[in-house]
Amino acid sequence: xxxxxxxxxxxxxxxxxxxxxxxxxxxxxxxxxxxxxxxxxxxxxxxxxxxxxxxxxxxxxxxxxxxxxxxxxxxxxxxxxxxxxxxxxxxxxxxxxxxxxxxxxxxxxxx
Amino acid sequence: xxxxxxxxxxxxxxxxxxxxxxxxxxxxxxxxxxxxxxxxxxxxxxxxxxxxxxxxxxxxxxxxxxxxxxxxxxxxxxxxxxxxxxxxxxxxxxxxxxxxxxxxxxxxxxxxxxxxx
Numbered sequence: 626x627x628x629x630x631x632x633x634x635x636x637x638x639x640x641x642x643x644x645x646x647x648x649x650x651x652x653x654x655x656x657x658x659x660x661x662x663x664x665x666x667x668x669x670x671x672x673x674x675x676x677x678x679x680x681x682x683x684x685x686x687x688x689x690x691x692x693x694x695x696x697x698x699x700x701x702x703x704x705x706x707x708x709x710x711x712x713x714x715x716x717x718x719x720x721x722x723x724x725x726x727x728x729x730x731x732x733x734x735x736x
Numbered sequence: 737x738x739x740x741x742x743x744x745x746x747x748x749x750x751x752x753x754x755x756x757x758x759x760x761x762x763x764x765x766x767x768x769x770x771x772x773x774x775x776x777x778x779x780x781x782x783x784x785x786x787x788x789x790x791x792x793x794x795x796x797x798x799x800x801x802x803x804x805x806x807x808x809x810x811x812x813x814x815x816x817x818x819x820x821x822x823x824x825x826x827x828x829x830x831x832x833x834x835x836x837x838x839x840x841x842x843x844x845x846x847x848x849x850x851x852x853x
Contacts, residue, residue, distance in 0.1 A: 661844075666846070668829075669844045671842070671843070713778050715778075722831060723795070725781070729777070
């Protein structure tokens with residue numbers, strides 16, 4: 626079992642839709658959870674990170690962690706064509722800050 | 737510049753050749769990371785430096801891969817006797833520092849696209 630698993634999609638939605646992106650993880654010791662956004666031919670950029678369980682909101686984006694089910698989610702409200710990108714969930718290993726990434730979900734928001 | 741800079745942006749070479757990929761981190765960032773990203777996959781960790789020393793090189797696939805950071809700033813990833821399976825995007829990231837919890841955000845460059853013919 627991979628440490629972080631993510632449905633690769635692709636996911637296509639109309640502009641204005643609510644998008645839900647999800648990952649599962651295997652190690653209950655993980656404490657920090659990150660979401661990166663990656664545009665085509667660009668490096669990943671940090672979108673949000675959360676610690677432990679709960680929600681964190683930033684504008685149209687909400688990150689949610691459910692440690693009991695080892696499930697992390699990113700919600701995008703009022704999605705825009707500019708949100709079209711690949712979204713990567715990631716967790717840092719405690720021993721050394723290396724990140725373990727999910728496979729990435731490719732999102733396309735159609736005007 | 738303000739971000740992580742990687743050169744070259746693209747590299748095409750023949751199987752068996754030697755390549756060097758360069759990473760210039762954000763000024764003042766002491767931690768530097770190398771990842772490899774294959775098509776349709778998330779980045780996979782290769783090696784990371786805290787200062788000049790390699791703190792964790794457990795992700796390097798074999799001894800053809802080597803990385804250095806002699807002055808604690810710029811890093812070079814070196815690949816000997818390249819193989820077609822080495823073709824990927826090689827990403828570099830830096831963070832201000834690293835602590836045991838590993839919560840310092842990593843800032844990525846745009847990568848070097850390596851193609852081995």
